[in-house]
Amino acid sequence: xxxxxxxTDVSExxxxxxxxxxxxxxxxxxxxxxxxxxxxxxxxxxxxxxxINLEKTGREKAKK
Numbered sequence: 001x002x003x004x005x006x007x008t009d010v011s012e013x014x015x016x017x018x019x020x021x022x023x024x025x026x027x028x029x030x031x032x033x034x035x036x037x038x039x040x041x042x043x044x045x046x047x048x049x050x051x052i053n054l055e056k057t058g059r060e061k062a063k064k
Contacts, residue, residue, distance in 0.1 A: 001028060028054075 001024050003017035017024045031054065038046030 003027075 001017055002012075002015055003020060003024055004012045004014065005016050006012070034040040035048065035052045035054070038048050
């Protein structure tokens, strides 16, 4: 998870997730709910077309 304060860091140069664990936790739970429901908008639950992995491996992180 990457978190930036866009009000002061529009270029996303300083990650602030370490200073804001409660926000990271809340957003992670929200993302997990969206994945489980297959959507982030109201409506019926949808199935995802592909498996969703929220945790990046070392190889995927290196690509970023």
